[in-house]
Amino acid sequence: MLELRSVTAGYRPGAPVFTDLDLTLEPGTSTGLLGPSGCGKSTLARVAALLHRPDRGALVLDGTPVTAWRHRAPRAQRTAVGVLFQQPRAAADPRLRLRDLIAEPLRATGRRTEAATAVPALAERVGLGPDLLTRRPHEVSDGQLQRACLARALVLRPRWLVCDEMTAMLDASTTAALVAVVEEYRADTGAGLLAVGHDRILLDRWCDLTVHWNELTAPTPPAG
Structure with a gap:
């Protein structure tokens, strides 16, 4: 599994983008994360892809806690996650x-x-x-x-794919082609997928489960 446990992350001390967030991805399944621009989805994607160290909380990859990030991460963890960004020219x-x-x-x-x-x-x-x-x-x-x-x-x-708005800049035919490639790869390998986006129709058609950002960040209701 790929697990984010009570993760708080941001880019400046004292100014988190999100706090105490939990998300669990199952092997072989596809999870869509839906939310508006600027809500923090891309920061979460970067944490899940071992590209951004959270301020608090834990990322657990296939049962092993991640303790180092980016090029400092062990090769076995670093290469377990493939990532695709929204803007190919920046990447x-x-x-x-x-x-x-x-x-x-x-x-x-x-x-x-x-x-x-x-x-x-x-x-x-x-x-x-x-x-x-x-x-x-x-x-x-x-x-x-x-x-x-x-x-x-x-x-x-990779055993996991993180796709952060990978089709946002593409036309419909290219979007369909790239989604088909990802799904063919997942069928061949059993890889898990986190697909981040703001297009509910695409995520609902693509993924086994779509989670709205507000569901992750909403306060937990009191017991009873």
Whole structure:
């Protein structure tokens, strides 16, 4: 399981974005987190993806508490979670060709030799032709770049996926294609999914369960 237990997180001391939040994700299931812009969904997604250390509380990944974050996290935990962000241009190194962008996690984990087979296979899976792999981010559309970012998120075959508004900047056909890739990957691997967004129709169609942000942050009613 992926568990957030009584998590409080923010970016400035004394100014939390949210407090004492609990969320549990089950392996093999898809959970949608619905809420308006600015409510704190992306901060929660970054905590769940081991990219932002909470001020208080615990993140427990497959039964093991997370005690280090970002590149300091143990490799086994760091590579267990794949993450996809809303803005692909902010998440992609503009100097890299798409084939190198997809291969980034392999190089970072000492598995560079796998790129020759893994990158073309994943590129085909997400709908990128060989000609696009030689281009840099400024030479492709937002949709094509997000396809490459999805391939990058999947290249280490993570057990968990965190998708933070991954389709917000995409047209309907590209959205459908990327959701289909994620669901095909989950069917193949049994990975769990946290899909963050503000489109209830999309989340309800995509996910096994949709949780509204207000449900997570509402006070617990008194017993009795």
